[in-house]
Amino acid sequence: xxxxxxxxxxxxxxxxxxxxxxxxxxxxxxxxxxxxxxxxxxxxxxxxxxxxxxxxxxxxxxxxxxxxxxxxxxxxxxxxxxxxxxxxxxxxxxxxxxxxxxxxxxxxxxxxxxxxxxxxxxxxxxxxxxxxxxxxxxxxxxxxxxxxxxxxxxxxxxxxxxxxxxxxxxxxxxxxxxxxxxxxxxxxxxxxxxxxxxxxxxxxxxxxxxxxxxxxxxxxxxxxxxxxxxx
Numbered sequence: 123x124x125x126x127x128x129x130x131x132x133x134x135x136x137x138x139x140x141x142x143x144x145x146x147x148x149x150x151x152x153x154x155x156x157x158x159x160x161x162x163x164x165x166x167x168x169x170x171x172x173x174x175x176x177x178x179x180x181x182x183x184x185x186x187x188x189x190x191x192x193x194x195x196x197x198x199x200x201x202x203x204x205x206x207x208x209x210x211x212x213x214x215x216x217x218x219x220x221x222x223x224x225x226x227x228x229x230x231x232x233x234x235x236x237x238x239x240x241x242x243x244x245x246x247x248x249x250x251x252x253x254x255x256x257x258x259x260x261x262x263x264x265x266x267x268x269x270x271x272x273x274x275x276x277x278x279x280x281x282x283x284x285x286x287x288x289x290x291x292x293x294x295x296x297x298x299x300x301x302x303x304x305x306x307x308x309x310x311x312x313x314x315x316x317x318x319x320x321x322x323x324x325x326x327x328x329x330x331x332x333x334x335x336x337x338x339x340x341x342x343x344x345x346x347x348x349x350x351x352x353x
Contacts, residue, residue: 123155123156123157123158123197123293123332123333123334123335124140124149124154124156124158124282124335124338125137125155125158125215125229125294125298125335126145126146126157126158126159126183127140127159127161127162127163127333127338128142128159128160128161128179128180128183128198129160129161129162129163129179130173131163131168131316132163135340135351136312136336137336139183141297142159142182142183142186143186143187143190146187146190146191146194148338149193149338150295151341152338152339152340153338153339153341153342154338155195155236156195156197156217156332157187157191157194157195157196157197158195158196158197158198158199158217158219158287158334159183159187159193159196159197159198159271160198160199160200160219161175161176161177161178161179161180161183161200161205162176162179162199162200162201162202164199164201164221165274167214173202173204173205176200176202177205177208178204179193180198180200180205180209181208181212184196184209184212184213185212185213186215188213193254195215195216195217195218196213197215197216197217197218197219198218198219198220199262200218200220201220201222201228202230203220203225203231203243203255206218206220206228206231206232207231209230210235212236213243214236214239215235215236217237217239217240218231218232218237218239218240219236219240219264220240220241220242221237221242221264221266221269222242222271222326223241223242223243223266224239224241224242224245226329227323228304228348229256229259232260233259235257236260237260238260238261238262239259239260239261240263240264240294241256241259241261241262241263241264241267242264242266243263243264243265243266244246244266244268244269244270245265245266245269245270245271245275245276245279247279247283247285247286248264248271249291250291251289253261253319255276260266260292261289261291261308262291262292262294262332263289263291263293263294264291264293264294264295264296265279265280265283265286265293265295267279267280267295267296267297267300267302268296268297268300269330270299273302273305273306276300276302276331277302278326280321280324280328283295283309283325283328283329283330283344284328284329286329288331292331292332293330293331293332294330294331294332294333294334295322295325295330295332295333295334296322296333296334296335297318297322297325298318298322298333298335298336298337298341299311299314299318299336299337302321303317303318304317315340318335318337319340319341319344322335322351323344323347323348324342326345326348327348333345
């Protein structure tokens with residue numbers, strides 16, 4: 123899953139997309155299976171933009187992608203049910219990637235629309251067992267790295283991540299260039315590519331089936347090495 127942010131303030135500057143078509147051509151050629159588009163930064167400490175500004179950013183990007191790459195799998199990174207509803211109505215089925223953990227309005231929308239929903243657990247890996255009403259939604263489970271509370275909590279969650287395999291759902295891991303990677307090493311988001319790949323390999327070994335990444339080519343190579351190990 124390639125990260126494409128049509129925002130001016132995402133925490134990793136290289137993920138800020140100004141030419142959505144060129145970006146999509148590049149990452150698809152590098153091996154991306156899903157294009158994840160976001161119009162509102164959710165980095166820790168940020169103040170979300172207003173709903174209409176988020177949609178102003180997203181609408182032309184989604185329109186371009188649907189026209190230029192009609193067969194591409196799209197994912198919409200939003201926590202707002204109204205934004206998700208507009209996108210589904212105007213541009214058809216796509217994955218809804220909701221880092222907030224969701225609300226009843228969002229759950230009802232994805233249930234009725236029959237689209238995949240990335241359910242961000244924010245470190246609570248027991249949540250799927252305690253909310254059986256979610257089982258009729260096409261769920262992708264995201265442990266929620268970066269939204270759990272601390273670097274230590276992120277790593278504690280990572281060590282238990284394979285417990286999610288019992289639910290027989292796809293597991294998405296998004297650790298790309300996040301603080302849990304660079305902070306313990308005294309690096310920055312710009313200098314932690316190798317460390318990101320190391321942690322993504324661990325995630326693959328412990329149940330991850332989708333890697334959300336800023337660096338598609340390098341991540342595709344990591345996946346290839348993992349697949350060679352599994353033969």
